[in-house]
Amino acid sequence: MSKTFDHSKIEKKWQERWSVEKKHTIDLSDSENKLYMLVMFSYPSGDKLHIGHWYNYGPTDTWARFKKMQGFKVFEPIGFDAFGLPAENYAIKHGIHPAISTRNNIKYMTEQLQRIGAMYDWDKYLNTSDPDYYKWTQWIFLKLFEMGLAHREKAPVNWCPSCLTVLANEQVKEGSCERCGTTVEKKELSQWFFKITKYSDRLLAGLDEINWPKSTKMMQRNWIGKSKGTTVFYEVDGHDEKIEIFTTRVDTIFGATFIVLAPEHHVLDSITTDEQRNKVTEYVERTRERSEIERITNDREKTGIFTGSYAINPITLEKLPIWTSDFVLTGYGSGAIFGTPGHDQRDWEFATKFKLPIKQVIEPYNNEEVDLTKRVCSGEGVLINSGSYNGLDYKDAIVKITEELKSKGKGHHSVNYRLRDWLISRQRYWGAPIPIVYCESCGTVPVPEKDLPVLLPEDIDLEKNIGSESSPLAESESFVNTDCPKCGLKGRREVDTMDTFVDSSWYFLRYTNPQYSEGAWDSSLVNEWLPVDQYVGGQDHATMHLLYARFVCMALYDHKLLNFEEPFTNLYHQGIITNDGAKMSKSKGNVVSPDSFIDNYGSDTFRMYLMFMGPYDEGADWNDKGILGIHRFLNRVWRLCKGETAVKITEDSNKELSTAMHQTIKEVTKDLQDMRFNTAISRIMEYVNALYKVNNVNKDLLETLILILAPFAPHISEELWELFEHKSTVFEHKWPEWDEEIAKSLTITVAVQILGKLRGSFEIESGLTDDILVDNALKLPNIKKHMEGKTLLKSIVIKDKLVNFVVK
């Protein structure tokens, strides 16, 4: 008979029992000792659940089970982020309605999720494409609209010609669509935005209050990009126009030799002289045709055209030629700069190219040689060639010059942000319709709450819509034509749907009661159970989902709908599981399915292997070579506990093993607390190895083993726990505690060094004085040998560890 455990049978048995006995259904009405453990829900794609998902879900369940055993009331929900483009594209290709393909994918993926054996509370399951859910996504839109945080505006926006929709700034990476990699185009379109910029400072301040990875906080800070500086107003010689310029280095204003406007700048047209008009117009048009990626390519040579006009430097009253160039961005600051070519790399390149004068107005601190004909001198220093400001440190000069500008009414201190408003319109079908009606007499009218949800129309031929730049919803007459909720006359519905990041920016609130019909959530539950105590997911969402969710919660807080501002108190990012060094993705064809590993080895082995591969936040390159080792280990535990080895189970106690047991509990507890799963598993392995080395072990040693193994391998642990005649499940037993006294080793090994080089060691009981350790060390033959002919200058003793002799 096989002596390996039957993982299929055991896992099936316990998963059924947990489900039947509702072990993971949490009654949220009592929030004492609550712990809300959240993982990022997944998109129900045709790829199904892959190893990357498992890497998120398996280890977090281990942590959750550990916390449950420590006495926390753990809430671990799961669901699907089910709206989105891939289902729609799939529909276009295969003629299957997104609702159907999504339902099929969810069905399959739910089965996969269940095989993990996680403590998911399936009663709280949700799906964002369900009308019962997106009704409330629309409701949140209305709340933001009420607050003036949702507005429609014509603006140059990012358009992905492959996805046939606009994208938020956050979804454009290096000028390309984050999803499909296609180069995005700039388009001037009327779109819906959420006013996230209004929360820039609070989004920054909140980061100090939450326990998030510092790299993620840094990414959000950089993304928000707050910079303090000065706004300067320039008069245009011979015109009424004023040019507003933002700078962080107003100290270099004496070195300004030209002004540059972005090609889209609103005064450009009116200040351009007749002689220059043709050239300027041509340049502006050429810029418009150039793609974003071309424009932002760093090594591109500077281009630009002189407008023929001059601006007056408000401090020096010098006349500065006004140019236009595409290196000045329209969306940042006011879309205009003053060029200080001596001290700014880009301005230097521009001045060099167009033979504009270059002036030095900063003397660098470190007296380095300055040759502005050869290279720029950026950085910090003291002012020169700056009139009465000469000799001032640049930092003081910034303050003083701004004061002068302010007194003359030519400027003031100001702050700029890189963050743009969140563009939420999508010209696609498979998303929540934006609940707005346009009426000729009433204008933009929000759909009343009682009329929600605005259901997605069914009568749409998605295939017909390919290539169209308008939303597929525009196809449906019955959807578009409606009565104005205000005046009752004819109106037209908004045809765009919402960015799916809106769906995911509040799902963690809905989890507390996804069936709730009185509102988006039951405040009595949400205000008790939120914020999320531990959130785990990939870092790729750092400046998207994780930023949007924070914004939405702050807005809802301001609307008095929530009693907290920050949704996720603690955040952790698991690393990425790559395959041949590349991230797993369908397009690369390197996705590894967990299914066959579950069939062959079981969930216990597989999840444990994922945790054993390396540090959880570092991820790993996928490799199934070591999975057998974990399987062997679980078998060793199985046989040991069943008494199928040479080690007999008796009543005898064993002092040494007892010490090992308490040490193991201590180390495993600490490692688990910090999600150091790999080392925790190593400790348990060492413990098992120690148990195998003796002739007999007692029940206490084994039961402790089962208890500390349980979060890692829940099914086999339950089975063994039952074998030891326990009625309740192992997870209802409390996590073992260690006794510091017993955990102390009786004997220790002391290393003996001479001048820091290891020359020997000896075993001795712990807790002895320095003198005794030195005496013992000096007795070692090898030490005597090395000490011959030398004088001992000093003995360094580290208690219970090491003796080092300094000799000459």
Added chain:
RNA sequence: GCCGGGGUGGCGAAACUGGUAGACGCAAGGGACUUAAAAUCCCUCGGUCGUUUAGACCAUGCGGGUUCGAGUCCCGCCCCCGGCACCA
């Protein structure tokens, strides 16, 4: 270019606030059991030298430094991964 993270055996990796580098596992080699194989159990396993032992020297990306002692701290480089990138 700027901001994070990292570089340790054949491989995945350990090493708490500076204190025996390589725990644990994989792979490999040897042995026990077996008719045989699988499974299992035990042993060896960074490199060079040394007959085994004892031991010595070299080893944590590279070059310096601080220290009785450095994978760990400091200075200067190189490489890999992630993010931002003409942001004024």
